[in-house]
Amino acid sequence: MGLAKQQRPTYIKFIQPHSINATKSREDARLHLKKIETALSSTRLTIWLLVLIGVAAIFGTLIPQNQGAAFYTSAYGSSAALITALEMDDLYHSFGFLLLIILFALNLGACTTKKWPAFWRLMTEKPDEVIDEKCNTAALRQQWAVKRYTESMGDEIRDRLKAHGFKPTILQARTDRLSFFAEKGKISRSGFFAVHLGILLIMAGAVLSSFGFRGSMMLLEGETSNQVMVGLDDRSETLDFQIRCDDFELTTYAGSQRPKDYKSRLTILEDGREILSRVIEVNAPLSFRGVTIYQASYGTLPDTDALFLGVQPADSSRPPERLKLKLGEKTPLGDGQYAVQINRLVPDFVMDENREVHTRSEAMRNPAVSLTLFDGDDSLGDQWLFARHANFHTSQPGPWRFVFMGVSGKDYTGLQLTRSPGLALIWAGCLLLIAGLFVIFFTVHRRIWVRIEKSGDGATITVAASSNRNAAFKPQMAELFTAINKCTGSRKKNTDNHKESRS
Amino acid sequence: MNSSTLLGLSTFAYLLMSVGHLYRLLFKQPGADRILIPAAWTALVINILGWLLRWSETTQTGHGYVPLSNMYEALTALSWCMVLVYLLMERHYKTGVLGVMVFPLVSMAMAYASLSPNVNQQIQPLIPALQSNWLTYHVLSCFLGYAAFAVSFGAAIALLLKLRGDDNTAKTDQFDEIIYKANAIGFLMLTIGIITGSVWASRAWGDYWSWDPKETWSLVTWMVYAIFLHARLSRNWRGKRAAILSIAGFIAVLFTFFGVNYLLSGLHSYA
Numbered sequence: 001m002g003l004a005k006q007q008r009p010t011y012i013k014f015i016q017p018h019s020i021n022a023t024k025s026r027e028d029a030r031l032h033l034k035k036i037e038t039a040l041s042s043t044r045l046t047i048w049l050l051v052l053i054g055v056a057a058i059f060g061t062l063i064p065q066n067q068g069a070a071f072y073t074s075a076y077g078s079s080a081a082l083i084t085a086l087e088m089d090d091l092y093h094s095f096g097f098l099l100l101i102i103l104f105a106l107n108l109g110a111c112t113t114k115k116w117p118a119f120w121r122l123m124t125e126k127p128d129e130v131i132d133e134k135c136n137t138a139a140l141r142q143q144w145a146v147k148r149y150t151e152s153m154g155d156e157i158r159d160r161l162k163a164h165g166f167k168p169t170i171l172q173a174r175t176d177r178l179s180f181f182a183e184k185g186k187i188s189r190s191g192f193f194a195v196h197l198g199i200l201l202i203m204a205g206a207v208l209s210s211f212g213f214r215g216s217m218m219l220l221e222g223e224t225s226n227q228v229m230v231g232l233d234d235r236s237e238t239l240d241f242q243i244r245c246d247d248f249e250l251t252t253y254a255g256s257q258r259p260k261d262y263k264s265r266l267t268i269l270e271d272g273r274e275i276l277s278r279v280i281e282v283n284a285p286l287s288f289r290g291v292t293i294y295q296a297s298y299g300t301l302p303d304t305d306a307l308f309l310g311v312q313p314a315d316s317s318r319p320p321e322r323l324k325l326k327l328g329e330k331t332p333l334g335d336g337q338y339a340v341q342i343n344r345l346v347p348d349f350v351m352d353e354n355r356e357v358h359t360r361s362e363a364m365r366n367p368a369v370s371l372t373l374f375d376g377d378d379s380l381g382d383q384w385l386f387a388r389h390a391n392f393h394t395s396q397p398g399p400w401r402f403v404f405m406g407v408s409g410k411d412y413t414g415l416q417l418t419r420s421p422g423l424a425l426i427w428a429g430c431l432l433l434i435a436g437l438f439v440i441f442f443t444v445h446r447r448i449w450v451r452i453e454k455s456g457d458g459a460t461i462t463v464a465a466s467s468n469r470n471a472a473f474k475p476q477m478a479e480l481f482t483a484i485n486k487c488t489g490s491r492k493k494n495t496d497n498h499k500e501s502r503s
Numbered sequence: 504m505n506s507s508t509l510l511g512l513s514t515f516a517y518l519l520m521s522v523g524h525l526y527r528l529l530f531k532q533p534g535a536d537r538i539l540i541p542a543a544w545t546a547l548v549i550n551i552l553g554w555l556l557r558w559s560e561t562t563q564t565g566h567g568y569v570p571l572s573n574m575y576e577a578l579t580a581l582s583w584c585m586v587l588v589y590l591l592m593e594r595h596y597k598t599g600v601l602g603v604m605v606f607p608l609v610s611m612a613m614a615y616a617s618l619s620p621n622v623n624q625q626i627q628p629l630i631p632a633l634q635s636n637w638l639t640y641h642v643l644s645c646f647l648g649y650a651a652f653a654v655s656f657g658a659a660i661a662l663l664l665k666l667r668g669d670d671n672t673a674k675t676d677q678f679d680e681i682i683y684k685a686n687a688i689g690f691l692m693l694t695i696g697i698i699t700g701s702v703w704a705s706r707a708w709g710d711y712w713s714w715d716p717k718e719t720w721s722l723v724t725w726m727v728y729a730i731f732l733h734a735r736l737s738r739n740w741r742g743k744r745a746a747i748l749s750i751a752g753f754i755a756v757l758f759t760f761f762g763v764n765y766l767l768s769g770l771h772s773y774a
Contacts, residue, residue: 043737050726057723061716061767092714206712214710253566253628260566261631282631283707294709418709426711430698437694441687 041110049104056100060091105203112196119189127181128171131449131464138449138464140477144488149459154178154452156487157461164480166448178452188443188468194436201429208422213237215417219245220301220410224269228417239291239417242269246277248413250298262298264413290419297414302364302407307342309371309385310403314396320403330374333400337375340400344370345407349386357384367407373398444469448480461488506560507617507624509553510579514613516546517582521610524603533599543590543602550583550613557626566628571642574764575624578616580642581760582609584650588685592654596681604657621765637703645696645721649756651689652728656753658682659746666743679741682749686735690728697721716767717759724755 039045063083064071072080072089087094135141146153158168158180166182215230215237224244228237247265252258263281267274268288280286285294304327310320311333325331330341348360349368360366367387373380381397385404396402444467451462463484467473520543527535557570557579570576589605616622662678700718705711712718731748734740740748 043733046733047730050730054723054726057714057719060714061719061763065714256628258628259631260628261634283635285706285709292709294707296708416709420711423705423711427702430701434691434695434698437691441691 037110037114040106041114042107043111045107046104046111049100049107053097053100053104056091056097059088063088063091065092066090101203105200108196108200112193112200115192119193122189123186127183127447127449128179131171131179131181131451134449134464134466135451135462138466139470140466140474141462141464142481142484143463144461144485145458146461146488147458149452149454149457153459153461153487154180154450157450157463157484160480160483160487161448161450163483164476166446168448168450176454178454180450181448183445183447185443185445187439188445191436191439191443194432194439196436198429198431198433198436201432202426203429205422205425205427205429208425209420210422212419212421213417214420216296217243217415217417218299218301218412219243219264219415220303220412221245221248223412240270241275241289243267243293243415244269245413248298248411250411262295262413264295264415266293266415290421292418292420294416294418295413296416299362299412299414300364300409301362301412302345302347302367303410304345304407306408307345307369308405308407309340309342309369310405311340312401312403314399314401320401322405338398338400339374340371340402341374342369342371343382346370349384364407364409367404369404371402373400444472446473446476448477504556506553506557509549509556510613511617513546513550513553513582514610514617516542516549517586517606517610517613520546520602521606524600524606528600528603536599539602540590540593543586543606547583547586547590550579550586554579554583561626564626564628568629568634569639571639571646572629572633573627574622575616577642577646578612578622581646581649582612582616584643584646585609585612585653588647588650588654588688589657592681592685596677598658598661598677598681600661601654601657601681604660605654608653608657632707635703635707637699637706641696641699641703644692644699648689648692648696649760651685651692652749652753652756655682655685655689655749658685659749659753662746663743675742679745682745683735686728686731686749686752690725690732693721693725693728697725717763720755720759720763724752724759727752727755 064075066089069080069084072083076083083089087096091097135143161168161182166184168180168182171179171181213228213230215228217225217228219225222245224242226239226242228239229235230237244267245264246267248262249264250262251260253260261281263279265277265279266286267277269275276288278286280293280295282295285292287293307325307327309323309325311323312318312320313334323331325340325342327342327345330339332339344357346357346359346366346368347362348365350358350360350366352358357368357370368384370382370384372382375398381395383394383396383402385393385402387404387406390403393402446467447465449462449464451464453460453462461484463481465473465477465480520539523535523539523542526532527539554570554576557576558567561567561570571580585605586609589601593599593601617624658678658681662675662682665675665678697718700721701711704713727748731740731745731752734748735745
């Protein structure tokens with residue numbers, strides 16, 4: 001038995017023509033695809049994805065993002081490894097989150113395409129072709145048998161529809177048959193597509209924008225640059241034009257330090273040629289060739305061409321002479337036998353446990369310089385000097401004494417630069433989304449078919465109605481049915497055998 | 504007369520309204536609506552006048568701004584948004600009992616604004632990033648959205664209470680309708696609010712979306728109501744389940760509005 005079972009497929013395979021097999025597997029593949037499509041286009045999946053994305057997003061607000069490994073170790077101890085392994089320190093850009101978003105986009109796309117054929121059929125449907133079907137099956141419909149029909153009856157029904165804001169058009173006007181059709185709010189059906197396409201456009205725009213960059217540039221007044229610092233890891237982006245800061249201006253509110261406004265006059269240059277000049281301020285950026293330049297911050301940077309040093313021979317009692325030095329430039333002292341050179345400027349001096357010098361910030365909180373005294377070409381040694389603490393310095397070799405008297409500050413403007421190629425797409429998607437929601441919430445598609453079939457003196461009048469919000473349409477139709485009933489019922493007295501049948 | 508007098512007066516009026524609505528419900532006095540509804544409109548007008556007066560007070564300091572830039576101003580604005588949405592809903596649906604849910608919420612918001620030590624009432628000139636019309640569009644649309652969600656929350660609680668007592672289902676149908684309508688309007692306004700906020704961020708910081716906690720929570724709120732709308736429109740969720748979803752949505756709203764400011768930190772820390 002087992003053997004027969006094993007042999008049977010081989011046999012079938014042998015006698016079956018190859019093409020049938022291929023068709024079968026193609027059929028299988030199609031079925032699989034269909035299954036995937038059905039699963040992808042279900043509202044249940046939409047709801048689950050929204051739940052999952054929501055929960056993940058909440059996690060991202062509870063765990064501080066992009067803080068660097070040291071932060072997580074100190075804040076979460078042994079679970080820090082888990083957090084970084086699951087990319088929860090940069091959750092919104094993690095693989096898992098991306099996967100959810102991609103699934104969501106597929107789900108959205110599948111839902112939209114699934115609904116498209118029915119929508120298209122409805123948009124292109126000819127009312128006279130479907131009238132009989134609607135008159136037999138519509139959820140909201142009513143039929144009257146009229147013994148003696150007059151032409152004015154049709155007109156009256158049309159007047160009733162007009163009173164409700166419909167504009168009926170005649171479909172058929174034959175001796176035995178009069179029919180007309182009226183509709184309102186056809187646009188209502190497109191709301192679904194507008195909303196979902198809108199969201200897809202926003203997502204597409206976000207993907208496109210991820211090929212752009214967002215970075216910063218610090219420019220001193222008069223300085224020109226085309227280097228944009230991107231991200232924390234000192235990557236930089238080179239612009240194909242230069243930006244020069246001509247002027248920076250900060251205004252504060254009267255009697256306080258609270259900034260009121262800050263603005264920069266920028267000039268865009270290309271190969272040294274000035275292209276345009278514009279003032280930017282907070283909330284009023286400048287766009288040039290797809291790069292938008294924002295006024296983001298400001299501050300003071302030391303001017304390394306204007307370091308001031310008080311110089312005095314060791315045996316002199318006169319007050320020190322003030323010298324202006326450039327960073328890294330050897331400057332002769334007195335008769336020229338000795339010279340001094342400032343090697344390093346630190347704006348906010350701090351020394352770590354290894355006695356390495358760092359700066360705590362870019363602000364000039366504790367400016368310090370390291371300088372070398374030369375006798376001819378021979379170095380006599382280095383020393384550290386502090387502008388805020390004149391008496392606190394390292395040992396001073398050689399016959400000269402120095403005081404660091406400070407450094408000129410230069411205002412710099414902090415610019416934020418972005419290239420966001422998908423931004424237009426995002427705003428288009430947003431508009432579509434808002435418009436779509438308006439349409440979904442505030443419009444209803446209502447359709448009414450009226451069919452009068454004349455036979456002899458009498459007629460059968462059928463009114464059918466349909467809508468994408470039947471609950472909202474029902475009360476209005478009930479009113480219309482009563483009104484139409486009156487049109488036909490007025491003959492009741494004459495004929496006295498009017499029959500009403502409600503289906 | 505200054506703005507805090509008027510706003511204090513409206514707080515008092517809202518407290519009275521809460522008591523009045525409680526009386527109407529407990530003693531089954533629908534006739535009280537003849538007083539309660541006009542009184543609510545009056546309180547609303549006082550609230551709005553107080554807020555407008557605050558606006559004019561800011562201009563007297565020489566640097567006027569639409570008063571939506573700190574917690575005090577936000578709460579007084581949110582209060583009139585809530586009462587406005589409530590009154591419009593009540594005009595249409597005439598539930599009579601929605602007020603007993605809404606006015607305590609509004610009273611709490613107003614009382615918190617004027618009494619809490621966490622809330623600074625001082626008029627402070629705006630830092631440059633806040634000097635944008637987009638701020639006004641962003642905050643007002645968000646607040647109208649929150650107000651609609653508050654009304655839907657009230658209706659959801661009312662619906663759940665009705666389901667416990669054996670009232671007729673016709674009444675809960677009406678609450679179902681209010682929940683749906685309020686959530687629909689709220690969702691639309693929140694969508695506009697998030698988008699205008701994004702436009703503003705894009706103009707001020709060059710980044711239309713930065714996953715800052717407030718942004719993220721507003722998106723989470725948006726998603727909860729998106730789930731509600733899908734459940735309702737394509738799976739016809741009504742009654743208890745719809746009410747519970749609305750309540751979940753409102754908890755997300757509360758966290759977006761208060762929780763993020765007090766428990767998390769980010770770009771919105773000034774508001």
